[in-house]
Amino acid sequence: MASTSSTNDRGPIRPYGDTTGDGMVQLSFTLPIEHSKVAEGAAVQLANKMGMDPALVVHAKAMGEGFTFFVVYGRVNHLVDPSTVEVVERDYPLLTPKEANSAIKRALRRRLVVVGGCIGTDAHTVGIDAILNIKGFAGEKGLEYYRELKVVNLGAQVSVPQLVERAREEKADAVLVSQVVTQRDAHLLNTREMSAAFRESYPEDKRPLLVVGGPRFDETMAADLGVDRVFTRGTTPGEVASYLVHRLVTDRKKAA
Structure with a gap:
């Protein structure tokens, strides 16, 4: 916001x-x-x-x-x-891996499923790997470290149809997309294509949370791009994990 x-x-x-x-x-x-x-x-x-x-x-x-x-x-x-x-x-508290795991286990009684990758012709996986891989970034372990998260990292150059299909197969709660290539605003075009595809493929109340990140994004553009959240340079795995718990666990619990 x-x-x-x-x-x-x-x-x-x-x-x-x-x-x-x-x-x-x-x-x-x-x-x-x-x-x-x-x-x-x-x-x-x-x-x-x-x-x-x-x-x-x-x-x-x-x-x-x-x-x-x-x-x-x-x-x-x-x-x-x-x-x-x-x-x-940031409108949500930062959680430790232990706190995030406890919140997910208590509320969902299953693992929270995250599917991620780089879409289009983007072959730069350093961003998505920093968030998803267990090695993490900035001294923080990646989302694979969280025992209550099931992480599916599709890697580079994933087409939008492939991303949607895999998200459906995995029954993804959230989809994380990294975009580093920005020539001719490719990151914006790819993100809009991705968000439109998910809205066509899912009922609004069943759609996974859509999160996009990269060094050239503007955090204020989430609504314009059709995604739920935009993360920019310097974002850590803990911030992303805390956001997912906030939106998919805490907010839903309040709504119920």
């Missing part, structure tokens, strides 16, 4: 570079042009058009034939107001 951040009530602020409020920022980008003085001038021109004035090229390096990578340092006059920033706050 999106909410307004209250972490800073000081009002509008400027970036910090050398001294407080000086508005200095560092920006990196690549231009499709051979490295030269003209190329550096083009980089400064771009920075100026983006509101950096003055702007100074502090690093420029050829990146193969016909491309140059730049780092530009300069001042901006723009202000940001933290009090108006909308973020998705």
Whole structure:
């Protein structure tokens, strides 16, 4: 759920570079042009058009034939107001594996089934493996470590029909999808295709919980993408497990 951040009530602020409020920022980008003085001038021109004035090229390096990578340092006059920033706050408690297992066993009297994978042409399993595999991530064991969870990891390049079929076979309570490839918004297109397929294949009250994650997602886009939750970079297995218990155990118990 999106909410307004209250972490800073000081009002509008400027970036910090050398001294407080000086508005200095560092920006990196690549231009499709051979490295030269003209190329550096083009980089400064771009920075100026983006509101950096003055702007100074502090690093420029050829990146193969016909491309140059730049780092530009300069001042901006723009202000940001933290009090108006909308973020998705965690609205459920973090549980230990023992607490999650106990809640599932007590409420469901069976194992909670999770099916996960990378859909479309995405072959980057590092994200889904970090959440599902027992080795886990950031010092936390993955969902395979939870004895009351049955985890089915389908791996990479899973088609949407295959995902739906396997979710039905396993009687999945939740479907976890990781998307790392973002060229031409492939992660958004794949997610919308996936959510539409599940809605066509299941009655609304029988549909598995749909969770998607990846470094380029916006947490506030869950409703737009047709999923129940979006997780972004840095998410740990414990956060995902706690969310599943919150939605599939705690919330259902309250509704009953």
